[in-house]
């Protein structure tokens with residue numbers, strides 16, 4: 001069995017694996033797709049000490065750093081079930097292939113995925129104007145026109161954030177009213193360069209073949225279609241943790257985030273979690289890496305006491 005089995009091969013999982021392996025303990029990584037969300041990212045400009053890099057390049061470096069150590073990487077393997085230890089102190093992770101991997105401690109780092117609009121043009125123009133992370137990509141739209149799709153807390157926060165950087169923000173909400181906290185709505189309405197459109201369903205992302213040029217939305221009351229000309233679209237309709245496979249085995253919030261304490265411990269003895277799949281606030285690469293390192297040190301601490 002492994003001393004530490006990391007489930008997930010994004011920045012949190014890679015950091016956890018390196019920290020564990022450096023303790024000289026038996027370390028494994030199971031990843032459906034090594035690299036995680038970073039593989040889908042173009043420019044990265046907030047990975048501190050690296051002014052600019054690209055997703056695939058950072059993933060290659062993560063992979064190399066993990067391979068420098070004695071880590072058993074099982075890539076293209078999805079975990080489908082966690083069977084908590086009963087008596088023998090070994091947790092079992094069942095894989096889609098039918099295999100089962102045993103470990104004294106487990107670090108869950110299966111990340112999350114942005115919910116998509118699912119409209120024509122969204123896929124084609126991803127990273128070419130269609131964005132999901134205002135902290136990451138906001139500065140790319142300095143002085144330009146953007147839209148934010150979604151009027152919940154994250155959408156309204158994104159619109160307020162972007163309004164300080166870009167020329168104009170159009171916030172588009174499906175419902176007849178915004179769902180964000182009142183204090184955020186008041187702040188948003190006080191900004192001169194924001195337009196709020198409610199009862200609106202985005203139906204299409206427009207582009208010139210290379211980049212976004214606008215979007216089309218339908219007024220849900222009148223059925224009329226309208227076009228907004230712009231350069232950027234931030235989709236803020238939810239970040240979904242990849243935790244469905246754990247159903248019931250561990251404490252989670254109603255949004256599916258694994259509950260962790262300050263030492264990344266979960267509700268299950270010997271099972272830790274890190275990164276975007278957890279309740280840790282703010283989902284970012286540097287944060288996921290720090291959390292992965294913390295989870296690994298906590299797992300090591302657990303091992304020397306058991």
Ligand code: FAD
Pocket residue numbers: 007008009010011012013030031032033034035036037038040041042043044045046047077078079080109110111112113114132133136137242245274275276277283284285286288
């Ligand atoms: P992830 O990166 O999501 O990795 C999860 C890992 O778990 C993957 O290997 C996945 O295949 C695996 N996995 C999932 N389910 C299973 C399963 N059942 N069994 C086995 N493995 C599984 N952050 C920044 O700091 N700067 C940026 O510029 C930036 N830009 C971004 C741009 C885009 C388009 C996106 C989508 C995100 C961006 N982010 C950025 C956010 C950043 O990528 C995430 O916060 C970070 O990757 C989270 O790391 P993680 O390891 O927790 O999860």
